[in-house]
Amino acid sequence: MYNGIPVSWYLVVSAILFTLGVIxxxxxxxPLTIFMSIELMLNAxxxxxxxxxxxxxxxxxxxxxxxxxxVAAAEVVVGLAIIVSIFRTRRNINVDEMNILxx
Amino acid sequence: xxxxxxxxxxxxxxxxxxxxxFGKAMPRQAILTIAWGASGLALFFxxxxxxxxxxxxxxxxxxxxxxxxxxxxxxxxxxxxxxxxVPLNISFGLLLDPLSATMLMIVTGVGFLIHxxxxxxxxxxxGFWRFFAYMNFFIFAMALLVSADNFLFLLVGWALVGLxxxxxxxxxFTRRSAVAAARKALVINIIGDFGLLLAIFLIxxxxxxxxxxxxxxxxxxxxxxTQGGVAVGITTAICLLLFVGCAAKSAQLPLYMWLPDAxxxxxxxxxxxxxxxxxxxxxxxxxxxxxxxQVSPDALIVVAIVGxxxxxxxxxxxxxQLDIKRVLAYSTISQLGYMFMAEGAQNYxxxxxxxxxxxxxxxxxxxxxxxxxxxxxxxxxxxxxGGLRHRLKITYWTFLIxxxxxxxxxxxxxxxxxxxxxxxxFARALNGGGTLFYVLWGVALLTAALTAFYMFRLVFGIxxxxxxxxGPRAHGHDDEELFEEEEHRGGHGGFYAxxxxxxxxxxxxxxxxxxxxIGGLVGSYALFGRPAVYPFGHFLAPLFTNxxxxxxxxxxxxxxxGMSWISAGASLGLAGLGILVAWLRYRRGFEYKASRNPLxxxxxxxxxxxxxxxxxxxxxxxxxxxTANSLLEGGVLDGGSRGIAWVASGVSSGxxxxxxxxxxxxxxxxxxxxxxxxxxxxxxxx
Numbered sequence: 014m015y016n017g018i019p020v021s022w023y024l025v026v027s028a029i030l031f032t033l034g035v036i037x038x039x040x041x042x043x044p045l046t047i048f049m050s051i052e053l054m055l056n057a058x059x060x061x062x063x064x065x066x067x068x069x070x071x072x073x074x075x076x077x078x079x080x081x082x083x084v085a086a087a088e089v090v091v092g093l094a095i096i097v098s099i100f101r102t103r104r105n106i107n108v109d110e111m112n113i114l115x116x
Numbered sequence: 117x118x119x120x121x122x123x124x125x126x127x128x129x130x131x132x133x134x135x136x137x138f139g140k141a142m143p144r145q146a147i148l149t150i151a152w153g154a155s156g157l158a159l160f161f162x163x164x165x166x167x168x169x170x171x172x173x174x175x176x177x178x179x180x181x182x183x184x185x186x187x188x189x190x191x192x193x194x195x196x197x198x199x200x201x202v203p204l205n206i207s208f209g210l211l212l213d214p215l216s217a218t219m220l221m222i223v224t225g226v227g228f229l230i231h232x233x234x235x236x237x238x239x240x241x242x243g244f245w246r247f248f249a250y251m252n253f254f255i256f257a258m259a260l261l262v263s264a265d266n267f268l269f270l271l272v273g274w275a276l277v278g279l280x281x282x283x284x285x286x287x288x289f290t291r292r293s294a295v296a297a298a299r300k301a302l303v304i305n306i307i308g309d310f311g312l313l314l315a316i317f318l319i320x321x322x323x324x325x326x327x328x329x330x331x332x333x334x335x336x337x338x339x340x341x342t343q344g345g346v347a348v349g350i351t352t353a354i355c356l357l358l359f360v361g362c363a364a365k366s367a368q369l370p371l372y373m374w375l376p377d378a379x380x381x382x383x384x385x386x387x388x389x390x391x392x393x394x395x396x397x398x399x400x401x402x403x404x405x406x407x408x409x410q411v412s413p414d415a416l417i418v419v420a421i422v423g424x425x426x427x428x429x430x431x432x433x434x435x436x437q438l439d440i441k442r443v444l445a446y447s448t449i450s451q452l453g454y455m456f457m458a459e460g461a462q463n464y465x466x467x468x469x470x471x472x473x474x475x476x477x478x479x480x481x482x483x484x485x486x487x488x489x490x491x492x493x494x495x496x497x498x499x500x501x502g503g504l505r506h507r508l509k510i511t512y513w514t515f516l517i518x519x520x521x522x523x524x525x526x527x528x529x530x531x532x533x534x535x536x537x538x539x540x541x542f543a544r545a546l547n548g549g550g551t552l553f554y555v556l557w558g559v560a561l562l563t564a565a566l567t568a569f570y571m572f573r574l575v576f577g578i579x580x581x582x583x584x585x586x587g588p589r590a591h592g593h594d595d596e597e598l599f600e601e602e603e604h605r606g607g608h609g610g611f612y613a614x615x616x617x618x619x620x621x622x623x624x625x626x627x628x629x630x631x632x633x634i635g636g637l638v639g640s641y642a643l644f645g646r647p648a649v650y651p652f653g654h655f656l657a658p659l660f661t662n663x664x665x666x667x668x669x670x671x672x673x674x675x676x677x678g679m680s681w682i683s684a685g686a687s688l689g690l691a692g693l694g695i696l697v698a699w700l701r702y703r704r705g706f707e708y709k710a711s712r713n714p715l716x717x718x719x720x721x722x723x724x725x726x727x728x729x730x731x732x733x734x735x736x737x738x739x740x741x742x743t744a745n746s747l748l749e750g751g752v753l754d755g756g757s758r759g760i761a762w763v764a765s766g767v768s769s770g771x772x773x774x775x776x777x778x779x780x781x782x783x784x785x786x787x788x789x790x791x792x793x794x795x796x797x798x799x800x801x802x
Contacts, residue, residue, distance in 0.1 A: 108778075108779045109778060109779075112777025115778075
């Protein structure tokens with residue numbers, strides 16, 4: 014690649030970011046933090062998509078990235094709206110206490 | 117020869133449809149116009165057909181088979197039971213031959229008279245229109261039964277008269293007993309219909325057609341009987357199955373139980389359907405299918421034995437009954453047994469002859485009984501009657517004539533036909549019938565004596581002695597309160613409140629009485645030794661004795677003049693003895709004494725057959741039903757479905773523990789799944 018940085022490094026960074034995102038989703042209780050972790054995972058994936066796009070000299074990967082960004086933005090809009098609504102009714106947004114749908 | 121049978125069918129059907137759809141809104145006069153018009157036109161066209169047949173010569177030309185339309189026309193059947201390329205053709209046709217002409221005359225003639233009579237009898241009934249709709253329907257169904265030219269439409273008519281009978285027995289459907297009787301009649305008739313249906317299947321399998329005689333629509337069953345090719349055993353099976361149908365419809369042992377109960381219907385119905393016409397359908401069918409029976413001597417012997425047993429059995433029951441309609445019902449069963457005996461002795465003419473005369477005098481007896489019942493406001497118990505000859509003069513004289521006729525007193529109608537039956541049994545015994553027919557001859561003679569006795573017990577019980585009741589019941593006798601009041605001697609004039617029925621009812625009685633007197637003269641040849649001038653036998657000869665259309669000849673059973681006088685004398689003497697005994701016992705009036713004599717009790721309780729049926733058939737069936745309900749329904753079906761529900765709820769209550777509601781558990785599960793997928797791809801594709 015350009016500066017002699019091999020592809021695998023990009024991918025390693027992407028994997029690390031993704032893993033951090035997964036861990037964030039699993040261990041955090043605040044839905045905002047969980048959201049940020051999900052964004053982290055999505056962007057890790059975006060990073061690897063761009064890497065491959067450049068590596069393969071194809072724009073397909075970049076188009077996917079645009080798509081993911083759009084969806085992520087939409088998802089955040091809906092998600093935040095839900096969180097706000099939950100907070101308004103329950104005065105509490107701890108995900109561990111939101112278990113009224115248990116079997 | 118003109119075949120107007122279609123018109124005989126059309127008008128009653130039209131009357132039924134009109135009355136059934138619009139009768140409720142019609143005034144009385146319109147209902148009567150339609151009902152009388154329909155049955156009168158049927159009688160008119162039947163008479164024209166009959167007269168034009170009388171004018172036709174030679175005898176062999178007295179047949180007209182009118183194929184009206186082809187109902188099933190299947191081409192050839194290549195495989196299966198009918199593999200020899202026989203076409204399955206069934207057409208609707210009407211056969212007018214001497215037998216169906218005779219039957220049509222009886223059905224429409226007696227039917228018309230009873231239509232007239234019913235206008236008086238059913239006067240105040242709220243179901244007036246319904247009654248006449250059903251009566252017209254019955255005339256249609258019965259005319260279809262006797263004039264169909266193939267077994268399939270015979271079955272259609274057969275089932276429809278069963279339906280008409282069901283509807284009319286249950287006419288007063290608010291009475292529990294009437295509904296039960298109607299149901300009983302239907303169930304027993306279905307047993308018979310089933311036998312008839314099986315017979316028809318067998319006929320089609322073996323003869324490949326259902327037509328009686330060859331016509332434009334195909335071959336006839338009876339034409340093929342002499343061609344061989346069908347085993348005698350099969351024909352016997354066909355005949356016996358046909359006879360199951362006949363026994364149910366004509367109330368023979370052991371399927372007779374429905375007829376006495378059928379007396380729950382209005383009395384004109386009892387007269388028309390359950391005495392004069394419908395119950396003779398079995399006799400008609402055996403006569404109609406005589407070529408089949410003729411090749412199966414075993415079936416004929418069964419017919420004769422069942423007829424004889426029924427005749428004696430039901431005559432003994434009639435001896436002790438108290439309900440006048442019930443006595444007449446058992447008497448009908450007994451007389452039908454006579455007819456079957458004659459047919460079993462291969463004298464079909466005698467059977468049909470007795471059918472004809474019986475239609476006159478039994479209709480008369482029932483209508484007379486109906487007139488008595490009407491005058492007494494619904495009373496049917498002989499203990500509440502007596503001395504009525506002073507109040508009901510016309511009813512008394514006509515009833516007396518009918519009683520003399522059924523007892524077989526010379527020269528009334530019943531004498532000639534009964535004498536012919538007794539004589540035919542004697543002739544059969546002398547011509548190779550052997551002991552069996554001597555026994556049946558004895559049974560016939562004994563039954564003749566019993567018949568005379570119970571009929572005159574009835575006559576003396578109703579019309580002689582002094583009045584034992586307490587005046588006519590109020591009309592609308594279902595009204596118990598009113599009835600109670602009457603019971604406590606209200607202002608009713610008792611005996612002097614009883615009046616003769618209106619002339620609309622007595623005129624049919626007089627006409628039938630005339631027929632009961634002269635109706636038998638067409639058969640009065642035997643005692644003068646002139647078979648050549650036997651009009652009735654001659655009329656039916658193309659069907660029975662020298663079969664003009666099927667090559668089957670029924671052997672002549674000659675009976676010398678002396679022997680026929682012996683036979684006739686014996687039956688006349690025994691009948692006279694029966695009347696004499698009844699006169700000695702009951703001339704001062706009937707008196708009911710509860711007897712402890714076991715024979716009396718046996719007869720009074722109808723041999724406990726109903727109780728036996730309940731114990732042997734109905735109770736086990738009910739037990740079976742209950743057991744099946746608890747075992748199958750409760751154990752297997754309910755248990756099975758409950759088991760499935762139990763498994764499903766067990767599994768799901770296990771699975772619901774997975775739904776913890778903690779979001780992070782789900783996230784973990786997703787991660788776990790993703791890892792598993794990755795491992796799968798890494799291992800399997802790597």
